[in-house]
Amino acid sequence: MKILVPVKRVVDYNVKVRVKSDGTGVDIANVKMSMNPFDEIAVEEAVRLKEAGVATEVVAVSCGVGACQETLRTAMAIGADRGILVETDAELQPLAVAKLLKALCDKEQPQVVICGKQAIDDDANQTGQMLSALMGWPQATFASKVAVSAGKATVTREIDGGLETLEIALPAVVTTDLRLNEPRYATLPNIMKAKKKPLETVKPADLGVDVAPRLTTLKVVEPPKRSAGVMVADVTQLVDKLKNEAKVL
Amino acid sequence: MTVLVIAEHDNASLKGATLNTVTAAAKLGGDIAVLVVGTGAGAAAEAASRVAGVSKVLVADSAVFADQSAENVAAQILAVVGASAGSISHVLAPATTFGKNVLPRVAALLDVAQISEIVAVESADTFVRPIYAGNALATVKSADPVKVVTVRTTAFEAAGEGGSAAVEQLSAVADSGLSKLLGRELTKSARPELGAAKIIVSGGRGMGSGENYHAVLEPLADKLGAALGASRAAVDAGYVPNDYQVGQTGKIVAPQLYLAVGISGAIQHLAGMKDSKVIVAINKDPEAPIFQVADYGLVADLFEAVPQLAAAV
Ligand SMILES: Cc1cc2nc3c(=O)[nH]c(=O)nc-3n(C[C@H](O)[C@H](O)[C@H](O)COP(=O)(O)OP(=O)(O)OC[C@H]3O[C@@H](n4cnc5c(N)ncnc54)[C@H](O)[C@@H]3O)c2cc1C
Numbered sequence: 001m002k003i004l005v006p007v008k009r010v011v012d013y014n015v016k017v018r019v020k021s022d023g024t025g026v027d028i029a030n031v032k033m034s035m036n037p038f039d040e041i042a043v044e045e046a047v048r049l050k051e052a053g054v055a056t057e058v059v060a061v062s063c064g065v066g067a068c069q070e071t072l073r074t075a076m077a078i079g080a081d082r083g084i085l086v087e088t089d090a091e092l093q094p095l096a097v098a099k100l101l102k103a104l105c106d107k108e109q110p111q112v113v114i115c116g117k118q119a120i121d122d123d124a125n126q127t128g129q130m131l132s133a134l135m136g137w138p139q140a141t142f143a144s145k146v147a148v149s150a151g152k153a154t155v156t157r158e159i160d161g162g163l164e165t166l167e168i169a170l171p172a173v174v175t176t177d178l179r180l181n182e183p184r185y186a187t188l189p190n191i192m193k194a195k196k197k198p199l200e201t202v203k204p205a206d207l208g209v210d211v212a213p214r215l216t217t218l219k220v221v222e223p224p225k226r227s228a229g230v231m232v233a234d235v236t237q238l239v240d241k242l243k244n245e246a247k248v249l
Numbered sequence: 250m251t252v253l254v255i256a257e258h259d260n261a262s263l264k265g266a267t268l269n270t271v272t273a274a275a276k277l278g279g280d281i282a283v284l285v286v287g288t289g290a291g292a293a294a295e296a297a298s299r300v301a302g303v304s305k306v307l308v309a310d311s312a313v314f315a316d317q318s319a320e321n322v323a324a325q326i327l328a329v330v331g332a333s334a335g336s337i338s339h340v341l342a343p344a345t346t347f348g349k350n351v352l353p354r355v356a357a358l359l360d361v362a363q364i365s366e367i368v369a370v371e372s373a374d375t376f377v378r379p380i381y382a383g384n385a386l387a388t389v390k391s392a393d394p395v396k397v398v399t400v401r402t403t404a405f406e407a408a409g410e411g412g413s414a415a416v417e418q419l420s421a422v423a424d425s426g427l428s429k430l431l432g433r434e435l436t437k438s439a440r441p442e443l444g445a446a447k448i449i450v451s452g453g454r455g456m457g458s459g460e461n462y463h464a465v466l467e468p469l470a471d472k473l474g475a476a477l478g479a480s481r482a483a484v485d486a487g488y489v490p491n492d493y494q495v496g497q498t499g500k501i502v503a504p505q506l507y508l509a510v511g512i513s514g515a516i517q518h519l520a521g522m523k524d525s526k527v528i529v530a531i532n533k534d535p536e537a538p539i540f541q542v543a544d545y546g547l548v549a550d551l552f553e554a555v556p557q558l559a560a561a562v
Contacts (some may be wrong), residue, residue, distance in 0.1 A: 013517070016516055017381045017384050017385065026380075026381060026384075026385050038498075093362055094362070094363070095361070095363075098357055117498070122380050123379065123382065123497065124365045125366075126353040126363050126365060128353075129352075129354050129357070130353045130363075132319075133353070133355075133357040138318075138320055138425070138427035138428040139319055139320070141319070141346075141349070142350075157346075158346070159433075159492070160346045160347070160444075160492060161433075161492055162434050162491070162492050163433065163490075164430060164432065165432050165433075166316075166429065166431065167428070167431050168427060169426075169428075178481060178485070179484070179491065213362075214391060214392055214393050215362050215389045215391055215392075216389065216390045218375065218389065218390055219387075219388045220380070220386065220388075221385070221386050221388075222384075222385065223379070223383060223384070223386050228541075229528070229540075229543045229545055229546060230544070230545060231546045231547070232546065234549075235554055235557040236561065239558065239561045239562060241545050246527045246544065246545075248448070248506040248527050249473075249506070
């Protein structure tokens with residue numbers, strides 16, 4: 001059984017981005033880039049399924065600029081067997097990525113696609129669901145537990161009220177939540193090995209996908225700043241402030 | 250032009266998030282139709298018909314929707330949009346785990362973009378949404394014929410009562426047969442919902458254990474009638490269930506008062522609570538970043554300060 005794992009190159013989660021002064025976007029020049037943390041969890045889950053003998057091959061896919069090769073190498077250092085880069089300098093929105101992934105799924109015929117539930121740059125939380133709909137497959141989003149066996153997956157999902165468990169027929173799309181697993185650190189030997197794993201590059205046009213954006217960003221601004229607060233000396237002063245100044249008690 | 254609002258409900262009643270979504274819909278202009286997709290959802294449909302500003306309630310009631318599976322609910326929404334012959338200009342749902350699960354399917358099958366988690370409506374095709382954990386706000390314009398939008402509920406007031414919309418029954422789509430609900434483990438609590446609470450007491454890794462979390466924070470939350478929240482670290486460590494998590498990837502809250510106890514203030518946590526009216530931080534580390542967003546900061550050992558606070562309010 002083959003598992004496909006899409007991975008996105010994003011600004012590292014430790015970086016606090018700054019909005020460009022001309023309001024066209026955020027400044028990502030010279031900023032540390034990493035694999036989207038949710039996608040790292042997705043790669044880890046797929047690799048564990050392979051180690052458990054459930055999956056036979058893990059294919060990582062990234063869509064974007066040439067530098068996404070690094071992201072694919074990271075996925076292969078965690079344990080993915082090969083990588084596919086859909087290379088383009090164009091702005092890619094979730095619908096376009098879902099269509100690219102659909103084209104690859106048609107070709108690669110995976111039984112499971114494991115996506116991160118959201119990317120921490122655009123915070124869209126769409127691609128997995130869109131892919132699932134375009135394929136006509138079931139979905140299990142926000143997964144905190146995944147078990148795969150003969151033609152089906154049992155997935156526990158984190159929902160607003162708690163947890164729910166679904167049984168879905170394969171092929172299917174699963175999207176990961178934070179508590180699905182803790183990704184391993186790639187070891188140096190595995191990073192070296194990853195450099196030799198196959199990495200294929202295709203273009204959106206090769207897949208017959210129109211990636212033209214549907215949304216135009218008119219401007220990007222900083223959110224309103226909270227005005228600096230005060231430090232209180234003790235609980236008595238805190239209660240006084242909350243009652244008489246903020247009037248929230 | 251009709252704005253279709255997808256109701257989040259439990260068949261017996263509407264979830265509060267639906268009311269915030271109706272308010273966002275009202276900013277678009279046009280009629281508002283609420284779609285209730287459920288099983289024995291008469292009471293929820295009835296409630297929807299009484300929401301101010303709603304002109305029509307559409308109900309698809311069938312056993313097919315008992316699990317509220319994304320596949321079946323999305324298929325029903327698509328049937329409604331298809332049958333409207335182009336009169337539905339927008340499909341809105343709350344940006345809850347329900348809306349986030351279902352709506353991207355609808356967008357993909359309509360071949361349109363989804364605009365996620367809007368915090369403001371600029372015009373019928375232009376919206377403001379947070380990106381990068383709320384560190385930037387993007388204004389985006391959609392060129393698609395139907396706008397599929399999820400709504401950050403804390404950014405819009407709840408719509409009031411006073412409507413008397415007609416309720417129309419629809420025929421339900423067939424079961425996709427792709428997905429089956431095996432069970433739900435819902436957190437039971439007599440406290441207010443995180444999303445709707447006026448006061449939230451939230452605990453982080455500084456609580457040290459689940460026992461401490463409950464022993465220290467519950468008396469305070471009881472006194473204040475507050476909901477309980479948590480940082481990711483507290484959830485990951487198993488102090489409290491996942492649905493307590495506040496943040497970029499947990500719940501977004503904006504209460505009147507947010508008390509952050511033993512929480513350092515990582516950007517991912519701030520993303521979920523920085524729109525609270527008043528923020529109080531209790532932390533023993535004077536350098537903790539949470540103090541940069543707190544209106545009132547108290548550098549103290551939480552195990553001393555919180556019981557004192559509970560006694561004083
Ligand atoms: C992709 C991604 C998504 C994330 N999403 C979220 C999210 O949605 N929500 C979220 O919260 N986090 C999220 N995080 C995690 C986030 O980065 C932080 O790791 C987390 O918020 C830290 O939780 P904390 O503040 O409880 O723990 P810590 O950072 O460990 O802070 C504990 C604090 O407690 C204080 N403390 C300890 N003992 C005491 C005491 N006795 N009295 C007073 N103070 C004390 C310490 O001084 C410290 O400041 C995410 C991370 C990633 C990578």
